[in-house]
Amino acid sequence: MIQIDAESIWQDVQAIRARAPLVHNITNYVVMNSTANALLAIGASPVMAHAEEEVGEMVSLASALVINIGTLSASWVRAMHVAMRHASQRGIPVVLDPVGAGATSYRTQTVHELIASTAPQIIRGNASEIAALVSSQTSTKGVDSTLASRSALDAAWALSRSCDSVVSISGDVDYVVWREQQAAIHNGHPMMSRVTGLGCTATALCGAFAAVNPSPFMAAAHAMAVLGIAGEIAAERAEGPGSLQMHLIDALYNLNLQQIAQRLKTGG
Numbered sequence: 001m002i003q004i005d006a007e008s009i010w011q012d013v014q015a016i017r018a019r020a021p022l023v024h025n026i027t028n029y030v031v032m033n034s035t036a037n038a039l040l041a042i043g044a045s046p047v048m049a050h051a052e053e054e055v056g057e058m059v060s061l062a063s064a065l066v067i068n069i070g071t072l073s074a075s076w077v078r079a080m081h082v083a084m085r086h087a088s089q090r091g092i093p094v095v096l097d098p099v100g101a102g103a104t105s106y107r108t109q110t111v112h113e114l115i116a117s118t119a120p121q122i123i124r125g126n127a128s129e130i131a132a133l134v135s136s137q138t139s140t141k142g143v144d145s146t147l148a149s150r151s152a153l154d155a156a157w158a159l160s161r162s163c164d165s166v167v168s169i170s171g172d173v174d175y176v177v178w179r180e181q182q183a184a185i186h187n188g189h190p191m192m193s194r195v196t197g198l199g200c201t202a203t204a205l206c207g208a209f210a211a212v213n214p215s216p217f218m219a220a221a222h223a224m225a226v227l228g229i230a231g232e233i234a235a236e237r238a239e240g241p242g243s244l245q246m247h248l249i250d251a252l253y254n255l256n257l258q259q260i261a262q263r264l265k266t267g268g
Contacts, residue, residue: 002183002221006261009222012213013255017043021063021211025204026050026080028070028099031197034245035066035204041252042226044208050076055083063211065092066204067120069110070099077110084118093210093219096120096165097203102132115163121216123159124168124203127152134158149173166216168206170199174224176217183221186265187228189235195245202227229263230255 022045027035032048039046049058052075059065065087067080087094098111111133115123123130127147134155149171156167156177166178174185192198205227209219233255234247 001267002181002217004183004185004218004221004225004264004266006257006264008218009225009260009264010257012209012219012222013042013226013260015212016208019063019212020045021208022047022061023064023066023204023207023211024049024055024059024062024083025066025068025207026055026076026083027066027068027097027200027204030070031068031200034197035201037249038201038252039204039208041249042205042208042255044211046204050079052079052082055079056086059083059086059092060090062087062092064095064207066095066097066207067114068097068099068200068203069101069107069114070097070200072107072110077114080114081117084114084120088118093122093207093216094118094120095122095124095203095207095210097200098123098125098129098133099200101125101129108132115165119163120165121210122166122168122206122220123163124170124199124206124220126199127169127171130159130167130169131155149175153177166220168202168220168224170202170224174228176221176224178217181217183217184267185221185225185228187225187232187263189231189244191235191238191241191244192231194241195248198227198231198248225260225264225266226252226255229260232263233259 230251238244
């Protein structure tokens with residue numbers, strides 16, 4: 001079990017704020033505004049560009065590429081392939097969110113084809129999505145998980161080995177696995193599951209951290225810890241899911257080393 005420490009997370013946060021890395025997102029209609037605001041709050045610079053005609057040029061300007069299949073269409077899938085290929089050729093880290101994998105054969109097949117074409121550095125999903133990419137017997141409830149995160153650990157390891165990608169499972173405990181390394185992050189709050197798109201926000205933050213940290217494993221672990229800590233801070237100030245979303249953006253913007261050190265819960 002790899003221990004994640006507050007100082008290393010804080011170094012990445014400072015690097016994001018200092019460099020304002022451009023994070024290119026091909027993401028879904030539901031979360032565009034939320035993920036863009038989260039990236040801006042942590043200090044990154046988001047761009048949402050989906051047209052097949054420009055994604056290759058756009059990703060060449062970026063420091064990370066985030067692919068999210070939440071609202072699929074054939075033209076967007078083609079654009080995803082083009083962007084991922086250009087990112088790989090330029091050594092730009094790719095983060096993939098297999099939203100709703102297992103819900104329909106089209107979603108699951110699309111993810112498999114994207115991974116086969118260009119293996120991402122990081123794959124982040126909930127337990128059902130990760131399990132569905134390994135076993136056809138697993139299904140999801142729309143885009144929501146029907147499994148606890150720990151139950152998908154074996155699937156995460158299998159997926160990680162098959163494509164040599166970091167795999168992050170979000171849930172009551174967030175797990176990150178890659179090449180015999182495993183981290184468990186126990187931060188977060190139950191109310192976060194009542195706000196749409198926070199899983200997608202985690203994926204976007206993985207892109208921001210991958211833009212400044214050369215280790216995709218540490219980038220994913222740091223991103224998950226930061227979102228969990230920000231979620232805890234937000235939940236203490238919120239009256240419900242609506243205000244939690246607002247306070248979460250503020251928490252990301254104001255996050256400091258003391259908060260990370262006091263709240264970080266890892267291991268086990």
